[in-house]
Amino acid sequence: MSNAKFDVLIIGAGAYGLSCAWWMAKRRSGARILVVDEGEFASGASGRNGAGFRMQWGLDLNIRLCQESIRFFETAAEQLDYPRGIELKQDGYLVLAHSQKALSTLRSSLEIQHRYGVPSELLDADDCIRMVPALGRNRLVGGTFCGKDGTISPFLLLDSLLKACRRENVDVRYGTRVEKLARANGAFSATTKGGTIEADKILLCTDWAVPELLASVGINLPVKSLPKEAIVTVPSAPKVKPILISLEHHISVNQVSRGSIIFVVSRAREGTEIVSTPDFLGFAAPKIMDLLPGVADVPVLRTWGGVSSLTPDMQPILGETEVEGLYVAVSSFRGLMTSPAVGRIMSALILENDTNDPVLTQLTPRRFQTGDLIVEPLLNQE
Amino acid sequence: MAAAIEAVRRGCRVTVIDDAQRPGGQIYRQAHPALEGQEHAEPAEVARKHALIERFEHVVGKLDYRAGASVYAAFPNGELHIAEGERAEVLRPDATILATGVRELAIPFPGWTLPGVMFAGGAQAILKSHRVLPGTRAVIAGCGPLPLVVAAQLLRAGGQVAALAILRSLGGMLAQPLSLWRGREIVREGFRYAATVRRAGVPRFTGYVPVRARGKEQLEAVVLARVDAEGRVVAGTEREMACDLLAINYGFVANCELAAMAGARMRRDPLVGGWLPAVDAFGRTSIPGLFAAGDGAELRGALIAEADGTIVGAAAATAASRGDAALTAELADAIARRARHLEFQKAVRMTLALPAELWRLVTDDTIVCRCENVRFGEIKSALAGGHHSLNAVKRNVRSGMGWCGGRTCLPAIASLIELSTGSAPTEMMTPRPLTRPVSFAALARRGKVGAK
Numbered sequence: 001m002s003n004a005k006f007d008v009l010i011i012g013a014g015a016y017g018l019s020c021a022w023w024m025a026k027r028r029s030g031a032r033i034l035v036v037d038e039g040e041f042a043s044g045a046s047g048r049n050g051a052g053f054r055m056q057w058g059l060d061l062n063i064r065l066c067q068e069s070i071r072f073f074e075t076a077a078e079q080l081d082y083p084r085g086i087e088l089k090q091d092g093y094l095v096l097a098h099s100q101k102a103l104s105t106l107r108s109s110l111e112i113q114h115r116y117g118v119p120s121e122l123l124d125a126d127d128c129i130r131m132v133p134a135l136g137r138n139r140l141v142g143g144t145f146c147g148k149d150g151t152i153s154p155f156l157l158l159d160s161l162l163k164a165c166r167r168e169n170v171d172v173r174y175g176t177r178v179e180k181l182a183r184a185n186g187a188f189s190a191t192t193k194g195g196t197i198e199a200d201k202i203l204l205c206t207d208w209a210v211p212e213l214l215a216s217v218g219i220n221l222p223v224k225s226l227p228k229e230a231i232v233t234v235p236s237a238p239k240v241k242p243i244l245i246s247l248e249h250h251i252s253v254n255q256v257s258r259g260s261i262i263f264v265v266s267r268a269r270e271g272t273e274i275v276s277t278p279d280f281l282g283f284a285a286p287k288i289m290d291l292l293p294g295v296a297d298v299p300v301l302r303t304w305g306g307v308s309s310l311t312p313d314m315q316p317i318l319g320e321t322e323v324e325g326l327y328v329a330v331s332s333f334r335g336l337m338t339s340p341a342v343g344r345i346m347s348a349l350i351l352e353n354d355t356n357d358p359v360l361t362q363l364t365p366r367r368f369q370t371g372d373l374i375v376e377p378l379l380n381q382e
Numbered sequence: 383m384a385a386a387i388e389a390v391r392r393g394c395r396v397t398v399i400d401d402a403q404r405p406g407g408q409i410y411r412q413a414h415p416a417l418e419g420q421e422h423a424e425p426a427e428v429a430r431k432h433a434l435i436e437r438f439e440h441v442v443g444k445l446d447y448r449a450g451a452s453v454y455a456a457f458p459n460g461e462l463h464i465a466e467g468e469r470a471e472v473l474r475p476d477a478t479i480l481a482t483g484v485r486e487l488a489i490p491f492p493g494w495t496l497p498g499v500m501f502a503g504g505a506q507a508i509l510k511s512h513r514v515l516p517g518t519r520a521v522i523a524g525c526g527p528l529p530l531v532v533a534a535q536l537l538r539a540g541g542q543v544a545a546l547a548i549l550r551s552l553g554g555m556l557a558q559p560l561s562l563w564r565g566r567e568i569v570r571e572g573f574r575y576a577a578t579v580r581r582a583g584v585p586r587f588t589g590y591v592p593v594r595a596r597g598k599e600q601l602e603a604v605v606l607a608r609v610d611a612e613g614r615v616v617a618g619t620e621r622e623m624a625c626d627l628l629a630i631n632y633g634f635v636a637n638c639e640l641a642a643m644a645g646a647r648m649r650r651d652p653l654v655g656g657w658l659p660a661v662d663a664f665g666r667t668s669i670p671g672l673f674a675a676g677d678g679a680e681l682r683g684a685l686i687a688e689a690d691g692t693i694v695g696a697a698a699a700t701a702a703s704r705g706d707a708a709l710t711a712e713l714a715d716a717i718a719r720r721a722r723h724l725e726f727q728k729a730v731r732m733t734l735a736l737p738a739e740l741w742r743l744v745t746d747d748t749i750v751c752r753c754e755n756v757r758f759g760e761i762k763s764a765l766a767g768g769h770h771s772l773n774a775v776k777r778n779v780r781s782g783m784g785w786c787g788g789r790t791c792l793p794a795i796a797s798l799i800e801l802s803t804g805s806a807p808t809e810m811m812t813p814r815p816l817t818r819p820v821s822f823a824a825l826a827r828r829g830k831v832g833a834k
Contacts (some may be wrong), residue, residue, distance in 0.1 A: 041769055042777040155777045163767065234785060234819050276815050278457040282472070285825035296826075299819030302787065 005198040006034045008350060009190055011178050012205030013037035014046035015336045016329045018161035019343030020203055025168035027347050033170045038177035042158045045207055046336055048306030050252050050264040052243050053337035054093045054149035055118045058109030058378035061359050063116045065338040072340035073152055082160035086152045089257060092242040093149035094131060098139040102247045105377045106144045120146035134239045134294020151254055154336055180216035183323060201350055203327040208309040210330055219321050222368050223330055226310040228266055229280045233298045235259030249291045263288055276303045308333035313373035318342060318363040328365055383438040384691025385479045385675050386445060392699040396445040399464055401452045405438050407483055409684040411510040422535040424571040434688060455815035458645035460671055465820040470828035477671050477698040480641055482678040484634035484655055488790050490750050491743035492594045498601025502532040502631035515541045517627020521604050523592050524631035525549040526734045527572060532629055534575035537582045544625050546579060547590040547606050550733050558729040565726025593743055595628055604628045613737030633734045635793050636678050639813040645669055648810060653731050655681040656793055657810045665694030673698045682727045689720040741797045751791040753784020765802045772796060772811040782811050
């Protein structure tokens, strides 16, 4: 494949990178777009998450990004011409509170959700247990439920985007690591082991690894990595219909259609190593037993690790950096569920300089200099 | 067992974690105590088995033997996580010896998932541990010496063998007279098994493999066909045989998952067990304190495994500072035994080489990954879609994500990738905890590091 200058170089072929590439190719046919990824297909955060999407948030921008994205997921098979579909399942999210403080957060978020037409409702502890009998009563005070929330298969979303990109002549290369960036004569060059790639514009979709590349052009963006680990059980009888989030346990639970139950468990830990840590199961099992004693006898099949990005206000970063033509899209652990909307917004920004979407003002990379941080109350860092 | 005996002899505190209920492993598998009785193996093999088990029983009081326990995870920091019934525990020994052995290699073909089709070693295990015949009328197939051994043992147990199909004549080993001389005790046993099969008048089909298994609910018949040197079916050679048991062995794959999970450097050699931890002459892996012994380090058979266990047990029990020269001198006898049997194993290896085209027996709707019901057609389209590594195929079609974690299907998928793309996968599928399922209740109850 030729290495002549590209219009846009996207680094990172996860949900953000591939979605942005596909939207750009749709927006301007003939655009020369290259996506590179240091790993192989679905080997990063997008292929390792809990597979859920929700519009139950406490902040307008998250609600809007997810509402738009969920509309996309509902028609992804047609839009991406992928007849196999992406295993969309909308059995709802049940967000649980185990303290009065958490319950009042849920209540105030509900008001904002209703303003945007999110069909969410408040439940008491009995309602929650009626919905999921496997739940424990310990400290449970209530929750909120939205039936439009659900899951997709991360692998199938990525595969459908990859195939759609290639049909639109986007060049996607795996196993290509960009070592550093440089800017000269109004264009960028990206150094790789296989040679230098020239591009007019660059979009970084490497999530937690963004700071490393930005440093090579003298930009400092406060993005950290947040390692996470997940557990999957053997297929078992239906126990958890909606996805569960417990704000206090820092756990999300998702029983997928083939019966396996997936637990994503967060805990404060630094590093970028994608591994299962030795003490993880010992840490997670008692918490899971407390939250969901009904799974005591379910055998754990496997564990895996992933890394997501963590920004100072735990919100995504979308926009142009202080270097003209250099853009970032950092997900802050919700890349899969916001990727369709982010792809549309970033493609308009990069190709047409369209800055109209209010999300771009809120999520600008400049906010860390001006101090305009954002607060999302409904966070469990899932 | 040999490694434990040696480590105890050298004064170590030893814990042995064994999946099985009684010591012996696969080759020297013991029946349930209530079922002890007639052995169907050659007397010399039975004698070796009893001699080793007796030596182990002699020291078992001096060590912590955990029957029915398994290691479900091993980590680079030296931790071993074990499950025993409804209890889990974390151990952190100074040295760990992985003596995990091998499993059988599966080559998928249409009908191979029917009940009644099983591994030859699996059929033999049923005979050894439960003293029952796994079928009434058997077809036995594959390559190497095991199909012959299993045929003879089934006959001795009163079973009926309708056919013995061997890919490559064991007679090919005659081209290596020196190797055969070195392995003369085993060769003698082989001739006796062959005599049993001959006396029973079992039809032998050399150069034939099972290409299809047929049956409604379970196996009713198998179609054998001759294959050429590359493994392609020769037209017009198909013949159907009625049977209710098809026992197959196409060689072995090392149980290498724990070594890889612990971070040991791995190598791949399909002739001696596929992916293996790279070890030195004393079984040391690339991870300090982690050793591998026996067939799980390299497929070489039970006699070498016993000598190897002694050598690796000694090395693990000895401080690294003592130096290899001293160990080599002390272990001269075991090292010589290991070398002598290796000559013979090299001859056996030739009969285990698989022609590449055998993997093409699959059709689009043949299930390749049994746990996730992944058919060859799906794998083919993932490969056509540019997903060429084991991890990438897994992320597309879920092969290897089920109960067994790819223990059965990964060698097949690796070979299918090699056939389709012309190059073998360079990396094994990332091995993840747990190697066997353990309940949340057991995990939540488990003991602290180092606790007993």
